[in-house]
Structures are given as structure tokens and as C-alpha cells.
Amino acid sequence: MSEINNLTVNIYRDGFVESSHEVCVYSNSKISNDYFFPRSAVKPMQVMPLLIEASKQNVEFNLKEIALFASSHSGQREHTDFIDSVANKFFINLENLECGPQRPFHEETADLLVRQGKNFTNLHNNCSGKHLSMLIFSKLLGEDQNEYCQLSHKTQEVIKNYFIEIFDTKDIGFGIDGCGLPAIKLKVSNFLNSIQKMQDSNNSKIWNNVFKAYMQYPIIIGGEQRTDTNIIINSKQDLMAKSGAEGVLFVSNNNESLVFNCKDGSKRGVDLAATSYLHKIGWISKEPYKYIESTLIFNKQNIRAVEIEVV
Numbered sequence: 001m002s003e004i005n006n007l008t009v010n011i012y013r014d015g016f017v018e019s020s021h022e023v024c025v026y027s028n029s030k031i032s033n034d035y036f037f038p039r040s041a042v043k044p045m046q047v048m049p050l051l052i053e054a055s056k057q058n059v060e061f062n063l064k065e066i067a068l069f070a071s072s073h074s075g076q077r078e079h080t081d082f083i084d085s086v087a088n089k090f091f092i093n094l095e096n097l098e099c100g101p102q103r104p105f106h107e108e109t110a111d112l113l114v115r116q117g118k119n120f121t122n123l124h125n126n127c128s129g130k131h132l133s134m135l136i137f138s139k140l141l142g143e144d145q146n147e148y149c150q151l152s153h154k155t156q157e158v159i160k161n162y163f164i165e166i167f168d169t170k171d172i173g174f175g176i177d178g179c180g181l182p183a184i185k186l187k188v189s190n191f192l193n194s195i196q197k198m199q200d201s202n203n204s205k206i207w208n209n210v211f212k213a214y215m216q217y218p219i220i221i222g223g224e225q226r227t228d229t230n231i232i233i234n235s236k237q238d239l240m241a242k243s244g245a246e247g248v249l250f251v252s253n254n255n256e257s258l259v260f261n262c263k264d265g266s267k268r269g270v271d272l273a274a275t276s277y278l279h280k281i282g283w284i285s286k287e288p289y290k291y292i293e294s295t296l297i298f299n300k301q302n303i304r305a306v307e308i309e310v311v
Helices: 038-047 049-056 063-069 077-089 107-115 128-140 156-167 187-199 204-215 227-233 267-282 287-295
Strands: 004-014 017-026 173-176 183-186 238-242 247-253 257-262 307-310
Touching: 004 267, 017 187, 017 267, 038 049, 038 187, 038 204, 038 238, 038 247, 049 128, 049 156, 049 204, 063 077, 063 128, 063 204, 077 128, 107 156, 128 156, 156 183, 156 187, 183 187, 187 204, 187 257, 204 238, 227 238, 227 247, 227 267, 227 287, 238 267, 247 267, 257 267, 267 287, 267 307, 287 307
Parallel strands: none
Antiparallel strands: 004 017, 004 307, 017 257, 173 183, 238 247, 247 257
């Protein structure tokens, strides 16, 4: 096992441990040979090839658009309306989105759609902003927008080659993500060290714009009460945060970078561990942890039913 820190999240009921989550904490200051799937936590890096190509063609994206492209949004009206607006701006047909319909993460939005008898659409998919960026990227490359999710498509070939460059390795693999796009697998250290590599590159200004987009538009990145959004909003310094499926969370201040990875893939496990740890080291206030804790410890009768500890 690589040199890592392990945090354990224990859930107590009636004084007994009912469940337990082990979370690995990785830092760019330590070498790790552990592999992982960053899932959506790779989105800040994944959007870079589009922005680089756009810069070459004098196509400009504002920070809010960059945030959308690198988001895992909650499907709120603010998100879906913005997707529609950006698609119109760049003459993209949203019928070509391949991410698939999804119930919005934002429960009030989802419940409202159900009451109104409306269907969930591709725009509600948390990855629709990323898929929109792929359609725009395909257009800039002069490529057919069909099958843009395939690893053999020119758009994905360019992204893969960029990954090899910034992750400084060909030791990568690709599965299929929940939204249909390739899901990269690599060593955690290669992932974390890419931040410095991008800062030292000729594209450092573009990376810093991605960083700024996360800081300025945290609601676009996730949504109301999403953990990565809450981390950014409640940070005590310039900070970006991006959650990934199966218990992954990436956080960086553009100097030190961290990955939290819950071994059992638990979202609550990684969210509790990460927000507790980040508060402990002084990066954020305690508000993100307190919010998650409050959603778990009280039952439907608003009675305190469980206790939580992070050790």
C-alpha cells in the first residue's frame, strides 16, 4: 500500500457502529502508486483541450461557460436554461447530446417536473455541460458530431493525447463513464501532479481561467448544497473542488492538491471525511461538514437518531 493517510467515518446508532467508511487522502506532496478512476473529478483537466483549441481559433468562452463545461450540475432551472443559451450561442443542436435523460440531483426541481407531468431530459443530466463542450469541440475540430463519445473519435483522441501530456504517463486506461464518455484510470500521483505541470506550461493562463471559473461560479459547478459547491463557497482561500462518482473528491488551491477516495464508493463517506479534514487543516469553515451531518443525524421526526465521527 502506498504512503497515504486514511480517515474512517463511523456512523453510530444507540452507541454502536452501524456503518463505517474508509477514506484515503492523497496529496501531491506524497508519491502514490495507487490507481483510481477520478470520474467527474477529471473535468477541470478534461475541458482544457477545448479551451486550447478555441484560443488558437480566437473563439472566446467566458468564465461562466467554462464552469458549465467542467460541471456536474444539479439540473436546476439555472443550469438547464444556461445550457440552452450557450448551445444557441454556438449554434449547437442539443438533440445531439448523448448523455441521456436523468432525474435532476436537485430534489425540488425533480419533484416539480414530476408534478407538472414533464419528462426528465438530457439537459437535466449532470454531465450535459461537459457533453455540450464536446459538441462544440467537435465543431471546432471540423469533425462529425456523431459518436463523439467514442474513444476512437477525433475529439477523444485529442483529449487522450492531452491527458498523456499533463499526467506525464502512457500508463492510463479507459472505462465507460455513467454519461457514456470515456472514464480515465490512472495513478493518483500522476493526476495530482498535473496541476503543477499545467501551471508550468504555455497554457498556464488557460488553466488559471479554469481555476477562476470554479471560484466565481460554484453554483454552476454543482448546485445548491452540493459538497464541492459548498467547499468553494465556504473556503478561506482561493480553492477549487470537484466531486466524482464512486466516492471521489478533488480539491486544490493551485499549490497543494488533494484527492479523497472512499473505498466503498460512498458519497456520504467521502463528503464527511473531506469536509472534516479540510476544516481541520484550515482550508474551509465547518459549514459544509455541518450541513452534511445535519442531513444524516436527524430522522423524519426531527429526532437525533445517529452520531457521526471522523477519525
